[in-house]
Amino acid sequence: MNPLRKLFDISEKHFTGSGNLALLAPLFDATKTFFFFPSPKNKHAPFVRDNLDLKRYMSLVIISLLPVLLFGIYNTGVQAGLAKGEMYPFIQAFLIGARYVVPIIIVTYAVGFFWEILFASIRKHKISEGLLVTGLLFPLTLPATIPLWQVALGISFGVVIGKEVFGGTGRNILNPALTGRAFLFFSYPVSMSGDVWIAAKNTVDGVSGATALSIMAPEGETITTALGDSGFTLSNLFLGFVPGSIGETSTLCCLIGAIFLIITRIANYRIIMGGILGLIFTSIIVYLIPGGSDSWINAGPLYHLCAGGFLFGISFMATDPVSAPGTNPGRWIFGFLIGFLTIIIRVANPAFVEGVMLAILFMNVFAPLLDHVVLKHAVSKRIPNA
Amino acid sequence: MEHIYIQKGFKTPLAGMPDFSIIQLPDPGTIAVSAMDIPYIRPKLLVKENDLVKTGTPLFCDKRNKYIRYVSPGTGIVKHILFGKRRRLREVVIQLDKIDDFIQFETVPLQILDSTPKSELIRLLQKGGLWQCFRQFPSKDTANENHEPPMIIVSLNGNDLYSPHPQVILKNNIQNFEFGMALLNQFSNRIIVTSRKSSLDELDKLNGLTHHITHIVPDFFPAWDPGVVLHKLKTCQEENRSWCISAEHLIWIAKLLLTGKYPIKKVVTVTRSNDKKPHIIARQGSPIKDLMGGRDDKSLVTTGYFNGRSAQTTSHIGFFETTLNSIKDNQEEEMFGFIRPGFNKPTVSKSFLSCLIREPKELDCNIHGEERACINCGYCTKICPVDLMPNFIMKALSSDDIEDALSFGLLDCCKCGLCSYTCPSKIELTKILTHGMNTHYKDKE
Numbered sequence: 005m006n007p008l009r010k011l012f013d014i015s016e017k018h019f020t021g022s023g024n025l026a027l028l029a030p031l032f033d034a035t036k037t038f039f040f041f042p043s044p045k046n047k048h049a050p051f052v053r054d055n056l057d058l059k060r061y062m063s064l065v066i067i068s069l070l071p072v073l074l075f076g077i078y079n080t081g082v083q084a085g086l087a088k089g090e091m092y093p094f095i096q097a098f099l100i101g102a103r104y105v106v107p108i109i110i111v112t113y114a115v116g117f118f119w120e121i122l123f124a125s126i127r128k129h130k131i132s133e134g135l136l137v138t139g140l141l142f143p144l145t146l147p148a149t150i151p152l153w154q155v156a157l158g159i160s161f162g163v164v165i166g167k168e169v170f171g172g173t174g175r176n177i178l179n180p181a182l183t184g185r186a187f188l189f190f191s192y193p194v195s196m197s198g199d200v201w202i203a204a205k206n207t208v209d210g211v212s213g214a215t216a217l218s219i220m221a222p223e224g225e226t227i228t229t230a231l232g233d234s235g236f237t238l239s240n241l242f243l244g245f246v247p248g249s250i251g252e253t254s255t256l257c258c259l260i261g262a263i264f265l266i267i268t269r270i271a272n273y274r275i276i277m278g279g280i281l282g283l284i285f286t287s288i289i290v291y292l293i294p295g296g297s298d299s300w301i302n303a304g305p306l307y308h309l310c311a312g313g314f315l316f317g318i319s320f321m322a323t324d325p326v327s328a329p330g331t332n333p334g335r336w337i338f339g340f341l342i343g344f345l346t347i348i349i350r351v352a353n354p355a356f357v358e359g360v361m362l363a364i365l366f367m368n369v370f371a372p373l374l375d376h377v378v379l380k381h382a383v384s385k386r387i388p389n390a
Numbered sequence: 391m392e393h394i395y396i397q398k399g400f401k402t403p404l405a406g407m408p409d410f411s412i413i414q415l416p417d418p419g420t421i422a423v424s425a426m427d428i429p430y431i432r433p434k435l436l437v438k439e440n441d442l443v444k445t446g447t448p449l450f451c452d453k454r455n456k457y458i459r460y461v462s463p464g465t466g467i468v469k470h471i472l473f474g475k476r477r478r479l480r481e482v483v484i485q486l487d488k489i490d491d492f493i494q495f496e497t498v499p500l501q502i503l504d505s506t507p508k509s510e511l512i513r514l515l516q517k518g519g520l521w522q523c524f525r526q527f528p529s530k531d532t533a534n535e536n537h538e539p540p541m542i543i544v545s546l547n548g549n550d551l552y553s554p555h556p557q558v559i560l561k562n563n564i565q566n567f568e569f570g571m572a573l574l575n576q577f578s579n580r581i582i583v584t585s586r587k588s589s590l591d592e593l594d595k596l597n598g599l600t601h602h603i604t605h606i607v608p609d610f611f612p613a614w615d616p617g618v619v620l621h622k623l624k625t626c627q628e629e630n631r632s633w634c635i636s637a638e639h640l641i642w643i644a645k646l647l648l649t650g651k652y653p654i655k656k657v658v659t660v661t662r663s664n665d666k667k668p669h670i671i672a673r674q675g676s677p678i679k680d681l682m683g684g685r686d687d688k689s690l691v692t693t694g695y696f697n698g699r700s701a702q703t704t705s706h707i708g709f710f711e712t713t714l715n716s717i718k719d720n721q722e723e724e725m726f727g728f729i730r731p732g733f734n735k736p737t738v739s740k741s742f743l744s745c746l747i748r749e750p751k752e753l754d755c756n757i758h759g760e761e762r763a764c765i766n767c768g769y770c771t772k773i774c775p776v777d778l779m780p781n782f783i784m785k786a787l788s789s790d791d792i793e794d795a796l797s798f799g800l801l802d803c804c805k806c807g808l809c810s811y812t813c814p815s816k817i818e819l820t821k822i823l824t825h826g827m828n829t830h831y832k833d834k835e
Contacts, residue, residue: 037760056742386797387624
């Protein structure tokens with residue numbers, strides 16, 4: 005017999021019934037089912053079930069995030085080096101990046117699971133796999149230089165206020181990871197601002213830098229040349245060798261993740277495509293409006309697509325099925341409006357350089373309304389049967 | 391012949407389809423009439439243990455309409471009357487005699503069929519224990535004889551993927567089928583006969599059949615289900631009260647009216663993992679263990695993968711049941727099962743590498759995961775053959791909002807079971823929807 009299996013069998017009695025650790029039953033259960041996939045016999049028709057379950061569903065999202073994560077770690081090292089005026093070799097950059105990123109991820113999972121287990125124990129339900137995704141999405145939206153206590157605070161807010169107060173996974177209105185990020189964004193604007201590496205100036209390595217979206221062109225220059233001068237060429241933005249939140253910089257890696265999610269049908273392509281269409285459409289419209297050649301109004305769709313966290317947000321955040329609409333037309337509108345709002349916030353709102361987080365949260369709130377409208381329409385098309 | 395275009399359903403090819411050869415099974419020692427597969431029935435027993443019964447003696451009737459009777463498909467002595475929980479009738483078991491002693495019912499030859507009044511036909515069918523072959527939408531309860539159905543749907547293929555092939559049922563029964571069709575014309579102006587696309591070639595070989603087929607449906611489960619056909623064909627609200635009947639039942643009715651004898655044989659398929667088995671012609675109500683032959687104890691025996699019941703081997707096959715499936719049980723809890731590539735794991739999603747392999751696959755009776763909250767992923771909507779959104783209906787039902795559930799089309803549900811099959815959160819959607827439908831139906835009754 006598998007020794008691990010034996011260990012679980014031996015320790016099971018402490019966690020069940022009147023065992024002295026019965027309160028931690030959800031933790032035991034989650035660990036056990038992580039290693040040994042549960043598959044009891046069906047009791048009700050249909051007597052056959054698909055192999056896809058929520059554990060695999062969420063694991064595939066994690067897999068899709070791996071390119072973003074690995075590149076994010078590497079890029080963090082590269083940016084830290086650049087800020088110091090050095091070019092680190094690949095391995096060193098990766099290790100330095102890991103020194104920033106890995107503690108953030110560990111803190112996120114530790115604090116997140118603490119809340120999840122607490123609520124699962126009190127409510128006596130099983131631990132939901134959704135936290136696996138939330139716990140990886142959240143760190144990727146943060147700048148690498150953020151203090152760890154803020155990470156803990158952010159994920160706590162995201163899990164408790166963003167999810168558990170509504171009744172847990174499946175009932176939340178907003179995406180928990182984004183809720184946590186929004187909380188940090190408004191509470192600690194200094195560590196969350198566009199100038200991510202400046203925040204670390206006095207603490208870590210004296211690094212500094214600004215994100216692409218906070219660039220404004222000087223008098224008489226267009227935004228694209230100003231971006232190029234600051235190192236934000238289109239190819240740099242596409243590949244991701246620019247400062248920014250850990251996961252958001254590489255458009256390429258986000259695209260790889262998005263394509264993986266679309267092929268495996270884990271994410272709904274309608275949201276992603278709708279979002280990209282909305283962004284392209286709106287950025288062309290604002291581009292055609294005369295004036296504003298020195299600002300992001302005139303950047304055009306390609307720059308808007310590659311800069312900032314739009315692709316990360318639309319691929320991984322907006323496609324969270326719980327907070328997105330559940331109807332196909334609703335998903336198209338939802339995606340399109342996220343793209344639309346992202347551009348509008350970017351170009352028309354000087355207070356926020358990046359709009360995708362707010363756009364997604366805003367549309368999360370409207371997702372049930374979109375569903376409602378679509379369902380009403382669908383019902384009117386059905387031949388009534390009552 | 392028109393095509394009905396149906397996009398959604400279960401398209402994974404499965405192994406172990408029965409072949410076309412036929413074997414006759416000798417009469418078993420006991421037979422039974424089961425009440426477990428009869429929806430909504432409130433049985434009232436008409437016999438006691440140790441009573442002598444002939445072939446055609448009514449054993450129990452439905453309290454809601456005492457003219458609907460379930461008759462004995464054999465001659466012998468009532469050995470047991472078995473009850474389940476809350477004294478619900480399970481089955482009436484009969485010890486068979488060697489020789490059948492038929493109750494002679496009145497006959498209706500084809501020549502006078504047209505001139506026989508409808509009420510007389512109804513009376514004869516009820517007396518002969520076959521009126522319940524007619525099922526009425528939306529609940530698929532026994533048809534109400536006072537009702538004029540706007541359409542009657544005859545399904546040549548049974549409730550399951552593995553149901554008997556229509557060619558086997560109709561072979562040597564073409565005249566009976568023709569009689570049945572003539573009879574149906576007495577009841578409704580619109581008779582729909584549907585056949586799977588793949589069955590057509592074989593059915594062409596049976597002379598005089600194909601001109602009856604009005605519609606062709608695609609080859610994946612449950613496109614041939616009368617509920618799906620009705621959903622695709624209906625144009626107005628009245629048609630929600632249509633009837634349906636299976637081809638085999640129609641043949642039974644013809645046999646009863648032509649010969650005056652209760653038909654005792656039925657066609658059954660038995661499937662076991664990766665095993666091609668012939669069709670079996672057996673007596674109605676045969677013991678499941680006789681039909682199955684030997685079986686391995688771990689597997690689950692059902693009367694349909696998706697919408698049957700789980701049957702004990704000691705029980706008997708029901709009036710409406712035509713297939714027995716032994717579904718294997720993969721008991722082991724696989725280590726890191728959730729992240730394996732899954733070359734051999736059948737799925738309707740695209741999340742296992744098995745979806746790249748078009749070879750027929752084998753399903754097991756395991757749930758593959760644990761129940762979780764609904765995450766609104768939409769897999770159930772993507773597969774529902776009658777275009778429901780089971781997740782929204784489930785939420786409406788769990789908040790007791792029956793009006794919303796009905797407006798979302800709850801009563802169009804054909805209980806195919808695919809929503810539960812596909813749900814990654816392993817929510818018992820079919821059970822919840824069926825419960826909602828039944829509660830609504832019983833309230834209205």
